[in-house]
Each structure stands twice: as C-alpha cells, then as structure tokens.
Amino acid sequence: MVERGASAPSLPEDWPAHPDPILALNRMGSFDWDLDAGLFHMDAQAHEVFDLLPGEFDGRPESLAMRVPQPEGARLDAVVARAIKEGRENYGAYFRIRRRDGTWRWTHTQGYIRRDETGRPRRIVGIVRDATQELADSGARSARTAQDDAFRRQTNVVQVVSAALAHARSVQDVIDVLKDTHGIRHVGAASLVMGLVEAGRIRLVAEGPAGSFVPGTGVTRIDEPYPMSEVVRTLAPRFIESPEEFADCYPDLWREITDLHITSAAYLPLIAQARPIGAIGLLYNDRRGFSAEERAVLVALGGSIAQSLQRAMLYEQEKDLAQGLQQAMLPRTIPSVPGAEVAVRYRSAALGRDIGGDWYDLIPLPGGQVGAVIGDVQGHDTHAAAVMGQLRIVLRAYAAEGHPPATVMVRASVFLRDLDTDRFATCLYAQADLSTGIVQVVRAGHLDPLVRDSDGSCRRVPVEGGLPLGLSAEFGRLEYPVTTLELETGDTLLLCTDGLVEEPGADLDDGMRDLAALVVGSPRDDVQGLADRLIEAAEQRGGDDDVALLLLRRGGPESPRAGGRLRSHVAPGDPEALSRTRHLIRAAVRAWHAGSRADDIELVTDELVTNVLMHTESAAAVTLRLLEGGDRRVRIEVEDSSSALPRRREARADGVSGRGLLLVDRLADAWGVEARGGGKAVWCEFRVPPDSERAAGDVAGDHT
The missing domain is CATH 3.30.450.20 (PAS domain)
Incomplete structure (x- = not known):
C-alpha cells in the first residue's frame, strides 16, 4: 500500500509503458x-x-x-x-x-x-x-444520451461549418466554404445569399448555388424593404416560416424568387464587436417553420460566420499593410543598365500577415559599373522590415561613394551593430563592370550566387564568405574576401534569398541543385520569363519565408563589346617574360589602331608591371582589353597577390623612384585600384580613335 501522505507516482518518461x-x-x-x-x-x-x-x-x-x-x-x-x-x-x-x-x-x-x-x-x-x-x-443514462443525441444533431451544423471556416484566411475563403454544395447541405438550405455592409449599403458577395441571384439586388440600401436590409437595421434575425408570409412581407423580392419554390427562409445579421458587418440569407424548399432549437442553432451559425468574416477582413487588412510596408522599403524602380538586362522579383511569405526583411537593390556606380545586392534581415516582423530599409539605404550610399566591395560590407556591418538592434543580416554584394564582364563578389553569410552561361547551363559559384552583417562587427571579424568571376556576353548572374531554395527537412545543397536544374530548363534569353518561372515554382512549393530575386544578364544591345584581349603573366626574376610581354603589348595596341595613344599605353603598362616586380614578391598578371561601343577604349589591369595598396608620392629631384603613379595619373583617362581576393588590381583606361577600317581581332590568348 502507498504510505499516507506519499506523493502520487509520476508517469514514466519512456511511455508508452506496458499497461497494467x-x-x-x-x-x-x-x-x-x-x-x-x-x-x-x-x-x-x-x-x-x-x-x-x-x-x-x-x-x-x-x-x-x-x-x-x-x-x-x-x-x-x-x-x-x-x-x-x-x-x-x-x-x-x-x-x-x-x-x-x-x-x-x-x-x-x-x-x-x-x-x-x-x-x-x-x-x-x-x-x-x-x-x-x-x-x-442504464435507463437514466439512456435518456441523457438521447438528449445528447438531439443536441448533437442541432449543434452539428455549427460545428461542421465552423470547423471548415476555421481555415479561412480571406473573405473569399469564407464565401467558398458557404457556397460549396456541401456547405449548403450542412445547413439544410437549398440556396443562400450573403452581403457585406459598405458605406451604408449592402453589397452582395455570394450566392449559391448558381442561378439564385436576384437581379437588381447586387447593391442595396440598408433602408430598402428587403429582409437582408431589415436584419442589418435591427440587428435581429428574421425567420420567414411560409411562402405566404414571404409574399406578404416582401412582395417585390418574392416575385423574383417564385421559381426557386421557397417554402421558408432565415435571414441572419452578421455582427462583430456589436456592429453589423453583413447579413446572410438561407432559403429552404422542403420545410415550413423553425423550432426554438433550430432558431438557436442558426443564430449560433450566424455568429460563427460573422467571427470568421471579421477575422478574414482583419487578416486581409494586415496582409495588405504588411505587403505595402515591404514594397515601400524596396526600391520603387530599378534603373536601366546599359549593357545588361535586369529582372527583380519579391514574393511575400505564405503566412500572409508576417513581413520579412528580404530585399534586393541595383546601384549605379562610378565608372559605368553597377552594384547588385541581395539580403535578408533576421526575423519576420515590422522591426525586421525597418532594419532592412535602413540597411539598404546605407549600403547603397557606401557603394555609390565608390568604396570597394569588401569596404562596403565592413561599413554596413558596423552600421548594423551600432543601430541598437539585436538583428543581424545576411547579404551578398556583386560589383560588375559590364564592359569587361569582371564581377567582384563579397558574401556575408548569404547563399552563393548562380551563373547561367550563354549555352544554357547553370553553375553555383563558390564565394568565400564572412560572418553576417552585424555579427562580424560584434565579434571583431571584419574580413570579407573578394571573389572575382567573369560574365561573358549572354551570361546571367542570379542572386536570391533562401526562401527560393530552402524547404523544411531538405538539405540546402539539394535545394541549390534543384534551383540550378530549374534555371537550365528555362528560356535562355528572357530574364523576365526566367524570374517569373522561379517565382511560380516558389508559389507552388509554398513555404513560410519571403523570396527576393535579382537577375542580371550581360550583353544587352547597348553593351560595349570586347574587340580584343591580351593576357600575360610575368614572374619575378624572369626578364624574358617581361620582354616578351612588352612585345605583345606593343603588337596589340598597334593592331588595335590605338594611334597616338599607343606609346602612352605601352609606357603605363610597363610602369605598372615594373612596380609589381619591384615592390611585391608576387607575379604580375597583365590583362589588356579593347572595348568598342559608344567610344573605343583600351583597359589595362595589372594584378598581384599583395594586399598593400600603392601610394602616390612626390619624387625627389635626384630620386629614381616615386614617379610611377604620377605618370599613370597624368597619362591615363581614368585609373583606380580594386581588391581582388587576397590581392589587388591596378587598372586604367585610355580612349583611342575610332577604327573605321577594320575590327581588331583577338591578337593573343593567355601567355606565361
């Protein structure tokens, strides 16, 4: 026996146990x-x-x-x-x-x-x-059971219809439940009508089955002699128990519905928070009169429908507000980009009332470049949207100032840390030079980008990333390596948030592979059609996360085209490679008809290569391109593996160094320095005379 005062034993945690x-x-x-x-x-x-x-x-x-x-x-x-x-x-x-x-x-x-x-x-x-x-x-229990059965029969209508209405997320969902043949059968009616109160009028929103609509009653005033108007005015149900009563009380309406063979009707006000939001009419053709229990059940049914309608209306209002706020935070328009086709899409979460922090942006940059941004702030609420809006603006400002991609990410992370919020954000920023196809990508905890090649194939581009924005500043790990890729004419860069690829219980890598396969099966030259197809796939899959998508395709009709390309590598201590590169450069600029700029191009290229060999311990990678479009330009890029940036300094009168960047600044039409992975690239451009005689060919491939 259990001792007096002992506590009852708890059920074992490894239930199901073997029952007694x-x-x-x-x-x-x-x-x-x-x-x-x-x-x-x-x-x-x-x-x-x-x-x-x-x-x-x-x-x-x-x-x-x-x-x-x-x-x-x-x-x-x-x-x-x-x-x-x-x-x-x-x-x-x-x-x-x-x-x-x-x-x-x-x-x-x-x-x-x-x-x-x-x-x-x-x-x-x-x-x-x-x-x-x-x-x-048990006779007593049998009697009670009989009473219970009667009560269940009366309340079953409310329970069944209420259960169906519990899943309604919109006014149309409520209408669909009531218009459905099974819904009408559950309430025992031959047909129904429902209207909503709007600005002192009743607008008919549902009639079922088809053909029960009475012409001229689509919109009626509340003071008109109709039963639906009466229950809205009085806030009391109206039970019509016979055809004779219907004809006497509402002759105008009765003349229109005689073909329906109505024998009785119940009109119920739909009341929410003590005010009428609509009315519903249930018309019967197989009964006369209503018992007290039946009237009580129908009044309860009206209350259930009213609650569902109010919930659906509030839900739709909140959804519209959330979507409006989200859209207000996103760019109103996407600028046209010479040399590229761009498509952007945003899909809100299936949860409806929730609002996310996903965003995209396209930023015109100095020198004819463009920045593409995709990001996602943690959370699904208005705070996430507010943080997203601020982060998008400052990231756009940092990029437009001309900062290199890694610096843009670092500054954005510091900003988010100082914003007095506990949210972090993932982000991917791609800075593209559409004239050359060179794209520099930095990633802060976000998905890798995809590239669809002009032949229709699609590949995931691994990008070495850093911590999400906000976290990297918080933990003092502000390193964002730069990955460089090259888009050929017709290639498409795809950036998206995880709502496009993630599914509960599924592996992210599988989702990326499925996305790549979907891209491969889409039209090659239509970025708008591709964006639509990807969003349609997300809609079909559903999901509780937002989706932001940005597609950038190189090679529009206004894009400059590369007329020639030379690439060469010069290793330290290899004078033959340096000499050979000089000869190749000289031959290229002559073949490209650079005219009077040929000597300047040769001199500046030689100076940049010499600086790499003298001041770093790495090889120099030299790239020359002839760009033809609105104006012909020769672009020079000299890359090395040193992260130290070149400094322009004044040379002494008797000095033999210090004049390199002064020379570049004086001779080139434009120049700058870009971070490239673990190193950098110094670039410059020269405008050259138009070539009306013949197009320049590709004079060389890769040389070492």
Missing part, C-alpha cells in the same frame, strides 16, 4: 497521444475497442476517421480542445464508432493532459472502453 493487466481484464485499452509529434499510440486492447486489425492503424489521429465518423470526431476534438484551453488536467466523453460490419458501438474515453513546466500541453495519456452495454443497462 487489470485494464485488459476490464476490457479497457490505453493510448498515448504525443501532441508535438502528432502520433497516437494504442495498445492491443485499444485496437480491439476501435475494431482495428494489427497493422491497420498507422499512428496518425486522422486515420481513426475510418472508425470515428466526422461529426463524432469533431465533437470529441472540441471536448479535448476545451479541456486544454481551460487548463484542466483531464476530460471524459462518450462517442460512437462504426465497426467494420457497419454497426455502431458506444465508446467512452478518459484522458489525462500532461504539460511541461511552461504549462504547454505535450502529451495526453488515457483509456478507451466499450460503453455500449453500460448505456443500454
């Missing part, structure tokens, strides 16, 4: 319902109570529908939900099951609700037993 044999002796079965996993475990005796064979039940509660009819299941669910909502520890209920031979069996269940330390229900354990004989033997 006494349960089986009393024809009781046990169950364990894991609310988190959605699994319903039953022992062998419980299977017998439900008349289930071994292996016939898969452990999902909804699978019991084969034995528990929908009305009984809905009532039982309501009992459990009410017990959970009221904070009770247990519940009990009688319900019927349909055995495999078609006969009915009364069953009784008792459940014990187990909660965690926060009060959240986690599991329900209990018993089920055959109660058929028990109810048959």
Whole structure:
C-alpha cells in the first residue's frame, strides 16, 4: 500500500509503458497521444475497442476517421480542445464508432493532459472502453444520451461549418466554404445569399448555388424593404416560416424568387464587436417553420460566420499593410543598365500577415559599373522590415561613394551593430563592370550566387564568405574576401534569398541543385520569363519565408563589346617574360589602331608591371582589353597577390623612384585600384580613335 501522505507516482518518461493487466481484464485499452509529434499510440486492447486489425492503424489521429465518423470526431476534438484551453488536467466523453460490419458501438474515453513546466500541453495519456452495454443497462443514462443525441444533431451544423471556416484566411475563403454544395447541405438550405455592409449599403458577395441571384439586388440600401436590409437595421434575425408570409412581407423580392419554390427562409445579421458587418440569407424548399432549437442553432451559425468574416477582413487588412510596408522599403524602380538586362522579383511569405526583411537593390556606380545586392534581415516582423530599409539605404550610399566591395560590407556591418538592434543580416554584394564582364563578389553569410552561361547551363559559384552583417562587427571579424568571376556576353548572374531554395527537412545543397536544374530548363534569353518561372515554382512549393530575386544578364544591345584581349603573366626574376610581354603589348595596341595613344599605353603598362616586380614578391598578371561601343577604349589591369595598396608620392629631384603613379595619373583617362581576393588590381583606361577600317581581332590568348 502507498504510505499516507506519499506523493502520487509520476508517469514514466519512456511511455508508452506496458499497461497494467487489470485494464485488459476490464476490457479497457490505453493510448498515448504525443501532441508535438502528432502520433497516437494504442495498445492491443485499444485496437480491439476501435475494431482495428494489427497493422491497420498507422499512428496518425486522422486515420481513426475510418472508425470515428466526422461529426463524432469533431465533437470529441472540441471536448479535448476545451479541456486544454481551460487548463484542466483531464476530460471524459462518450462517442460512437462504426465497426467494420457497419454497426455502431458506444465508446467512452478518459484522458489525462500532461504539460511541461511552461504549462504547454505535450502529451495526453488515457483509456478507451466499450460503453455500449453500460448505456443500454442504464435507463437514466439512456435518456441523457438521447438528449445528447438531439443536441448533437442541432449543434452539428455549427460545428461542421465552423470547423471548415476555421481555415479561412480571406473573405473569399469564407464565401467558398458557404457556397460549396456541401456547405449548403450542412445547413439544410437549398440556396443562400450573403452581403457585406459598405458605406451604408449592402453589397452582395455570394450566392449559391448558381442561378439564385436576384437581379437588381447586387447593391442595396440598408433602408430598402428587403429582409437582408431589415436584419442589418435591427440587428435581429428574421425567420420567414411560409411562402405566404414571404409574399406578404416582401412582395417585390418574392416575385423574383417564385421559381426557386421557397417554402421558408432565415435571414441572419452578421455582427462583430456589436456592429453589423453583413447579413446572410438561407432559403429552404422542403420545410415550413423553425423550432426554438433550430432558431438557436442558426443564430449560433450566424455568429460563427460573422467571427470568421471579421477575422478574414482583419487578416486581409494586415496582409495588405504588411505587403505595402515591404514594397515601400524596396526600391520603387530599378534603373536601366546599359549593357545588361535586369529582372527583380519579391514574393511575400505564405503566412500572409508576417513581413520579412528580404530585399534586393541595383546601384549605379562610378565608372559605368553597377552594384547588385541581395539580403535578408533576421526575423519576420515590422522591426525586421525597418532594419532592412535602413540597411539598404546605407549600403547603397557606401557603394555609390565608390568604396570597394569588401569596404562596403565592413561599413554596413558596423552600421548594423551600432543601430541598437539585436538583428543581424545576411547579404551578398556583386560589383560588375559590364564592359569587361569582371564581377567582384563579397558574401556575408548569404547563399552563393548562380551563373547561367550563354549555352544554357547553370553553375553555383563558390564565394568565400564572412560572418553576417552585424555579427562580424560584434565579434571583431571584419574580413570579407573578394571573389572575382567573369560574365561573358549572354551570361546571367542570379542572386536570391533562401526562401527560393530552402524547404523544411531538405538539405540546402539539394535545394541549390534543384534551383540550378530549374534555371537550365528555362528560356535562355528572357530574364523576365526566367524570374517569373522561379517565382511560380516558389508559389507552388509554398513555404513560410519571403523570396527576393535579382537577375542580371550581360550583353544587352547597348553593351560595349570586347574587340580584343591580351593576357600575360610575368614572374619575378624572369626578364624574358617581361620582354616578351612588352612585345605583345606593343603588337596589340598597334593592331588595335590605338594611334597616338599607343606609346602612352605601352609606357603605363610597363610602369605598372615594373612596380609589381619591384615592390611585391608576387607575379604580375597583365590583362589588356579593347572595348568598342559608344567610344573605343583600351583597359589595362595589372594584378598581384599583395594586399598593400600603392601610394602616390612626390619624387625627389635626384630620386629614381616615386614617379610611377604620377605618370599613370597624368597619362591615363581614368585609373583606380580594386581588391581582388587576397590581392589587388591596378587598372586604367585610355580612349583611342575610332577604327573605321577594320575590327581588331583577338591578337593573343593567355601567355606565361
């Protein structure tokens, strides 16, 4: 025996345990319902109570529908939900099951609700037993059961329709539930009409089945002699019990609906927060009059519909507000980019009322370059959207000032840390020179970009990344390596947020591969069509995250075209390579008809290469391109692996060094320095005379 005062033993954590044999002796079965996993475990005796064979039940509660009819299941669910909502520890209920031979069996269940330390229900354990004989033997209980059956028949309409309306997220969802043939059948009506109150009028929004609409009643005033107007004015239901009463009270309307053979009707005001938001009319052709119980049930039905409508209307308002705020934070327009086709898309989350921090941006940059940004602020609320808007603006400002990509990321991270917010953001920034196709990419905890080549293939471009914005500044790890890639004419750069590729339970790499496969199967030369297809795929998949997408395709009709290209490598201590490179440069600029600029190009290129060999311990990678478009230009890029930036300084009168960058600045039309991965590149451009005689060819490939 248990000692007096001893606490009751708790259920073991490794439930389901083997039930006490006494349960089986009393024809009781046990169950364990894991609310988190959605699994319903039953022992062998419980299977017998439900008349289930071994292996016939898969452990999902909804699978019991084969034995528990929908009305009984809905009532039982309501009992459990009410017990959970009221904070009770247990519940009990009688319900019927349909055995495999078609006969009915009364069953009784008792459940014990187990909660965690926060009060959240986690599991329900209990018993089920055959109660058929028990109810048959008890006259008092039989009488009570008969009363319960009558009450269930009356309330079943409200329960079934309310259950269907519980999933309505919009006014149209509510209308679809009520217009559906099954919805009309549940309320026992032959047809229905529903209207919403708008600016002192009633606008008809639903009629079912088709053909029950009365011409001229699409929009009516509240003071007109119609039953729907009357219930809105009085806030009281109107029950019309016979055709004669209908014809006497509403002759104008009756003349229009005589072909429907209506014998009675119930018009109910839809009231929410003490004000009418609409009205619904239920028309019957197989009955006269309404009992007190039926009237009470229909009034309850009207209240349920009104609550669903109000919830749907508020939901739509919040969704419109969230989407409007999100759109206001995104760029109003995307600038046209000479030499590129651009497509952007944004899809809000399926959750509707939530608002995310996803964004895209396209930024015109000095020197004819363009910056492409994709990012995602942590969270789905208005705070995330506000942080996103501020971050987008400052990142745009830093980029427009001409800072290199790594510096743009560093400054944006510091800004987010100092913004007095606990949010961080992932981001990818790509700075593209469309005249050369060179793209510098930095990544802050974001997805890698994809590139669709002009032949239709698609590849993921691995980008060495840093920590998300905000976190990198917080932890003092402000390193954002730069990855350089080259877009050929017709290539498309694809940037997106994780809502386009992530699915619950799926691997991210699999999602990226699926995205690449989808891109391959899309039209090659239509970035707008590609963007639409990707968003349509996201819509079909659903998901609870926003999607931002930016596509940039090089090679539009206004793009400068490369007329020639020379690339050569010069290693330290290799005079032959240096001499050979000088000869190649001289031959190239002559072949490109550089005219009077040829000597300047040769001199500046030689100076830049010599600076690399003298002041760094790395090789020099020399690239010359002839760019033809609005004006012909020769672009020089000299790369090395040193991160030290060149400094322009005044040379002494007797000095032999210090004049290199002064010479570049004096002779070139434009020049600058760019970070390239672990090193840098010094570039400059020279305008050359137009070549009207012949197009320059590609005079050389790669040389070492």
